[in-house]
Amino acid sequence: MGLKERREREREERKRQILNAARSLLFEEGLQGTSINKIAKSAELGVGTIYSYFASKEEIFAVLQEEGIELLHNKIKKRLERVKRLKTGSKPSPGFTSISAGRIRIILTSSTTFSRLPGFCSVKTSRGR
Secondary structure (H helix, E strand, C coil): CCHHHHHHHHHHHHHHHHHHHHHHHHHHHHHHHCCHHHHHHHHCCCHHHHHHHCCCHHHHHHHHHHHHHHHHHHHHHHHHHHHHHHHHCCCCCCCCCCCCHHHHHHHHHCCCCCCCCCCCCCCCCCCCC
């Protein structure tokens, strides 16, 4: 593995570290109780490092919401495929697993829930979708 690949991997690991810290704080303290300073402390990173990955707390939560929506979408899609197979007599896939109640709560209660959908708001994320 070259230097470029290693740096990219480390950057992705740091980004994941930030998102994991933010997710934990959101569950514990809610959106209003969470700050960039708290995220940095929890992730054991400097505030400047957080800002080098995300422009704001809202962007971090928009990325978390996008992940939650993708997870929910995939679970529903798998369930619908299973139902379709049952209707056609095909062998069903493994059962539908439950989705974290905390993730659903974030999706349903946050003001930027649908930030990645056209026409709802203009929070931009670094994921670029």
